[in-house]
Amino acid sequence: MVGPKTTHWKLEPHTKAKHEILRGYLNGWFPVMSRYNDRIFFFDGFAGPGRYENGEAGSPIIALTTLLDHAHFSKMECDFLFMFCEHDPKRFASLEAEIEKLQNARAPWPRNVKVQLVNEEFEARASNIVTEMKRLKKQLVPTFAFVDPFGVSGLPIAVIKDLLASPRCELFVNYMVDSVNRFAGAGNIDHHLRDLFGTERYKEAANLQGQPRQLFLHDLYEEQLKSTCEFPFVQSFAMINSHGHIGYYLFYGTRDIKGLEIMKDSMWKIDPGGDYRFSDRLVGQTILxxxxxxxxxxxxxxxxxxxxxxxxxxxxxxxxxxxxxxxxxxxxxxxxxxxxxxxxxxxxxxxxxxxxxxxxxxxxxx
Ligand SMILES: C[S@@+](CC[C@H](N)C(=O)[O-])C[C@H]1O[C@@H](n2cnc3c(N)ncnc32)[C@H](O)[C@@H]1O
Structure with a gap:
């Protein structure tokens, strides 16, 4: 719906900040989860081409190198499953080449780190995993799902709910509030918005303007993550675009207070006084x-x-x-x-x- 047309694109400062948050979180999540589980799963649903225009690492490379370069990696005995899902054929080919390069550079590749690449849409792959789990009568292993689209289509909340239903699964999602804001009253992408929220309540935004409208759309998605996906802990982080508006929110949802602690620590490391900021409010008061x-x-x-x-x-x-x-x-x-x-x-x-x-x-x- 939106986003660059080229296979690779420029790494924007807000994307760099997003990557820093991801890296910081995984740095804490890998050791904690590997201590208590035999297998953990990192699912990158909108993986991208693996590199940016000037060679900077994309999320799949960041996730893998955060693990491989972790100071305690040699002591982590569990199996790490990585799945990278990218639907665009050219970006997928680029991603394959980047992963292969990394695997060659890091040979011998650790046997407990398994990587799977899928040239599919997130929704199809996620539904497939859910169906397979049901067939096997199994629960998904502890999972961190990174859902990082360009727009608002292809990430139905019902699919996210089913995928991450088991207790130790969590979500880090890029919620493109700017697109929602633009289209909430237009009527032309209502089916995508209904899927995104799992409710028609986004239409109430049409009666609001400016900041109250933005706030309403923030709170509605948070509410839906809490009620539909049953994440008791939800933390958001606002990304300001070059026009000074909030372009998107990163939302993290978990059932584990320790996960929330690690994510907040990671978000705090990004300068809250710089171009990025915490969006959460304490009785209407931001931190000074x-x-x-x-x-x-x-x-x-x-x-x-x-x-x-x-x-x-x-x-x-x-x-x-x-x-x-x-x-x-x-x-x-x-x-x-x-x-x-x-x-x-x-x-x-x-x-x-x-x-x-x-x-x-x-x-x-x-
Ligand atoms: C914002 S970029 C991802 C960037 C990547 N996560 C990173 O941080 O380096 C979104 C990617 O999702 C891909 N994409 C778009 N729609 C998709 C879908 N329905 N399923 C899977 N991938 C999709 C796009 O081709 C694009 O490469």
């Missing part, structure tokens, strides 16, 4: 940087409000920070809890003498 660093006052206030009058295990405070605020786990202890304890705002019952180790209970004022 004040002179001597990050402004953690909104986190402190959110915690005081949420837990007023309660005795709360440290783990619950961590989960709240990760899943209900834009902040990271590392923003909780030293930046927020330590000063509150010094100021006698909170009381702390801890197993040891200092810090906030597991088993710590924090008592909040009413």
């Amino acid at each position: 940087f004040i002179e001597d660093g990050l402004d953690v006052r909104p986190l402190r206030q959110a915690i005081l409000t949420e837990f007023a009058g309660k005795a709360v295990p440290i783990q619950q405070l961590e989960e709240f920070t990760i899943s209900r605020t834009p902040y990271r786990k590392s923003h909780l202890r030293r930046p927020v809890l330590t000063p509150m304890e010094k100021e006698n705002v909170i009381q702390v019952r801890r197993p040891g003498k200092s810090g906030f180790p597991p088993g710590t209970i924090v008592l909040f004022p009413a």
Whole structure:
């Protein structure tokens, strides 16, 4: 529907940022998942040609090299299955050549890293996997699905839901909000939009303008990922285009708080004060940087409000920070809890003498 016509194209800064987030996440995901599973699956549904115009790596090469170059790769004993799906024949041929080059350069190729390339549409391949799993009466192994289209067609939420239904499957999807914004009231691609959202509610955007419209479309997709795909944790990241508008959101959906922690850490490494930004809001408030660093006052206030009058295990405070605020786990202890304890705002019952180790209970004022 949109996107370049050529086999290769220029790597834009926002794509580079997207790749950094992907790399950062996989760097944390591979060791965690390989510790607890015999096999894990990386499914790149819109894989691209493998390289950009000036030779920069595309997502398949990034995923593979993040694993192969990982400091702990030799200790990861599980099988890694990579599937790269690209429907355009020329891009597929380019991808095949790039993967072959990588495999030759890294020979002998590790036996536990298996790569499959498919010259198909994402929807067909994903449905095929679902059918095969049903036939075998098996659940899909823990999966990270990267769904990175140019537009809004070919990624029905019903297919994503079925593909990622088992507990340890997660999604990283490029949601082209700009296209949705443009076409939401036009009526000419309604079948794609209905598939994308799994509801007709996107039509309500026609009554809105500007930022409220953008926000509505963001929140609707988030809601659908939570309700239809049953991801309790959803985190988005807004990508600003060269016109200063949000071109697309990266949405990450998971059922695992640890996954959310790793993804937020990875997103935070991309400069939130630069061209890219966090889109999530904490009661309408975005995170600010004040002179001597990050402004953690909104986190402190959110915690005081949420837990007023309660005795709360440290783990619950961590989960709240990760899943209900834009902040990271590392923003909780030293930046927020330590000063509150010094100021006698909170009381702390801890197993040891200092810090906030597991088993710590924090008592909040009413
Ligand atoms: C945004 S690019 C992917 C870039 C790649 N993920 C990366 O980060 O390097 C989208 C790719 O999906 C391919 N594509 C478009 N529609 C598709 C579909 N329905 N199924 C699979 N691939 C598709 C396009 O040819 C294009 O190469």
